[in-house]
Amino acid sequence: MTTFDAPAPAAPLPLRRAQPFFIQIPSAIWFLGRDRDYWRLMIRGVALLAVTLGIYRFWLTTDQRRFLWSNTEILGQTLEYTGTAREILIGFLVAIAILVPIYGLIFLATLDLGLIGSLAGIIGFVLLSLLGQFAVYRARRYRLTRTIYRGMRFHQTGSATAFALYALLWWVLVVLTLGLVYPWAQAGIERFKMRNTYLGNLQGRFEGSGGRLFREGFVLWLVTVGPIVLGLVIFATQLDFKLLEDIAANITNEDELKRIFTDNAGILVLLAFGASLLTWPLMTGFLLYPVFQAITMRWWASGLRFGDVAAKSSLRVGQVYGAYLGFLGWTSLVSIMGSFVAAIVAVLVLGVGTATKFFEDAGNLETVGVAGAIGGVMLYVILALVYSATYHVKLKLAVWRMVAQSIDLTNAGTLDTVSSVGAPASPVGEGLADALSVGGY
Numbered sequence: 075m076t077t078f079d080a081p082a083p084a085a086p087l088p089l090r091r092a093q094p095f096f097i098q099i100p101s102a103i104w105f106l107g108r109d110r111d112y113w114r115l116m117i118r119g120v121a122l123l124a125v126t127l128g129i130y131r132f133w134l135t136t137d138q139r140r141f142l143w144s145n146t147e148i149l150g151q152t153l154e155y156t157g158t159a160r161e162i163l164i165g166f167l168v169a170i171a172i173l174v175p176i177y178g179l180i181f182l183a184t185l186d187l188g189l190i191g192s193l194a195g196i197i198g199f200v201l202l203s204l205l206g207q208f209a210v211y212r213a214r215r216y217r218l219t220r221t222i223y224r225g226m227r228f229h230q231t232g233s234a235t236a237f238a239l240y241a242l243l244w245w246v247l248v249v250l251t252l253g254l255v256y257p258w259a260q261a262g263i264e265r266f267k268m269r270n271t272y273l274g275n276l277q278g279r280f281e282g283s284g285g286r287l288f289r290e291g292f293v294l295w296l297v298t299v300g301p302i303v304l305g306l307v308i309f310a311t312q313l314d315f316k317l318l319e320d321i322a323a324n325i326t327n328e329d330e331l332k333r334i335f336t337d338n339a340g341i342l343v344l345l346a347f348g349a350s351l352l353t354w355p356l357m358t359g360f361l362l363y364p365v366f367q368a369i370t371m372r373w374w375a376s377g378l379r380f381g382d383v384a385a386k387s388s389l390r391v392g393q394v395y396g397a398y399l400g401f402l403g404w405t406s407l408v409s410i411m412g413s414f415v416a417a418i419v420a421v422l423v424l425g426v427g428t429a430t431k432f433f434e435d436a437g438n439l440e441t442v443g444v445a446g447a448i449g450g451v452m453l454y455v456i457l458a459l460v461y462s463a464t465y466h467v468k469l470k471l472a473v474w475r476m477v478a479q480s481i482d483l484t485n486a487g488t489l490d491t492v493s494s495v496g497a498p499a500s501p502v503g504e505g506l507a508d509a510l511s512v513g514g515y
Contacts (some may be wrong), residue, residue, distance in 0.1 A: 102483040105475040106152070107145030112467050113284035115141055120459035132166065133159040138466070146478055149486055157220035157501075165216075165501030169209075176201070203245075207238035214267065216463065216504040223273065226494045232270030240266060252299050257291065258284035264374065273380055274492040281384075282377025290369050298358045305351040367473075368394040375481050382485040391479040404464045412457045 119134035136159040143155035180201070183194035211234040218228040244259035261284035268280035368391040375387035 092248070101479060101481065102149055102486060103478045103481045105145055105478045106147055106148045107141060107471070107475075109471065112141060112471050113463070115468055116463040120463045124459060125456065135159070135162065139217075139303055142471075142474060146474075149483070149489070151224050154222040155220055156222060157216070161216075161501040165504050173205075176205075201241075204242055207241040208234045210241075211237040211267075213262050213504040216501050218271065224489070224492075226274035226492055229272050229495070232265075232274070237266055252303065253295060254299075256295075257287035260284070260287065260370070260374075261377075264377065268378065270497065273489075275495045276381045276383075276488070276492045279379045280377045281379055282373050287370065287373045290373065291366065293386060294362055294366055294369075298355050298362060300401045300462060301351055301354050329472065355505050364394045365391050371473075371477050372480070372500045375477060380488070382488045384484045385481050386484070387477065387480045388482070389477060393476045393480075394473065397469055397476065400472065401465065401469040404468050408457065408464060412453065412460075416453060448483045 082492055114425060115137055116134075117128065119137065122130040123134065136155075139155045139157065143153040180194060180198035183197070211230075211232075215230040215234075218230050221228045241263050244255075247255050248259050261280070261282055264280040264282060268278040271278035346386040368389055371394075372387045372389040375385055375389070404511050
């Protein structure tokens with residue numbers, strides 16, 4: 075009998091075959107899972123998500139991890155994930171019990187008309203940002219202690235509070251510099267994580283250079299963020315701040331606003347230019363994100379170390395683009411099919427209603443309206459779940475496979491000298507990350 079905690083079906087150890095978007099010689103790390111097995115897992119999972127109103131997601135997450143871990147082979151041995159859905163569920167409930175009073179205090183603070191009320195929003199944002207980084211670190215500790223390789227458990231030391239403060243300071247600098255220090259922020263954060271990461275008694279470290287990531291990604295930053303910097307310079311030198319004060323003072327006076335804009339037509343051009351600059355990163359980000367992801371993942375994987383064991387990734391931009399194009403193709407197909415089904419239902423309803431004079435009764439019209447609204451919501455939920463399944467199979471699974479199979483290892487013999495150390499960690503961090511929407515695989 076199938077239970078919610080039953081492991082996901084792991085593929086047997088088949089002969090290694092070339093993957094859809096590229097041909098690669100077998101390396102130290104190989105992914106054995108097949109798309110069709112993951113499709114079955116996700117289709118069953120999204121169906122149970124709908125039936126259980128989302129509660130099944132804890133079991134689905136566990137099944138996903140078991141599938142990915144058990145099909146990732148490193149030097150002939152696969153990983154093992156030992157976490158359970160009940161652990162994540164209990165951790166989530168504990169996290170909710172922690173967050174509800176915090177949200178309540180922030181809400182009450184906003185009711186204060188004094189200084190506390192004015193700063194409540196900022197205080198709440200900073201507090202939740204810190205809590206989010208704290209949860210990221212604790213959730214990573216949970217996942218590592220549920221990951222076993224060759225009978226040895228990964229584990230993580232270090233203070234989650236110290237990490238939260240350290241990471242938040244870096245992210246503040248990233249925002250203030252419009253992303254220019256992002257490479258050094260990522261390098262610092264990864265070094266903090268990896269020097270506290272162990273496989274048994276073998277300590278990890280991260281040797282990725284922020285300067286290298288900066289050199290590889292600077293052109294992307296220049297294309298995406300550069301126009302915004304240029305726009306800020308133009309605004310600072312060309313904008314008449316006295317004119318802005320006049321516009322703000324007469325914001326409710328339509329006639330005066332019209333006169334101001336008529337006498338100062340250049341301000342409209344400048345504002346339109348500013349608005350267009352805000353849309354630029356959205357367009358370029360959409361097109362260049364696969365390039366950014368390929369560069370950062372290759373840099374990250376090539377910086378991983380455990381003792382003398384060193385990883386090096388050969389991930390290519392074209393591989394990641396292929397995964398994204400495949401995902402876009404599948405989502406376009408799902409959208410077309412959803413529109414087709416909605417159109418057929420609408421035609422059938424209108425056709426039957428017209429033929430039977432059903433719409434002549436106002437009560438029937440109201441009934442049709444309610445039924446249509448319910449049907450629309452159901453169609454939206456179904457499409458959202460299908461999109462989610464497609465995203466996990468055609469994009470996340472594809473990228474996982476590509477990254478894993480792009481990695482080669484040197485000095486792998488060191489793994490034979492590792493002894494088992496460590497114990498399972500609390501699932502509260504995982505639940506907190508889930509509650510704050512900062513979780514991951």
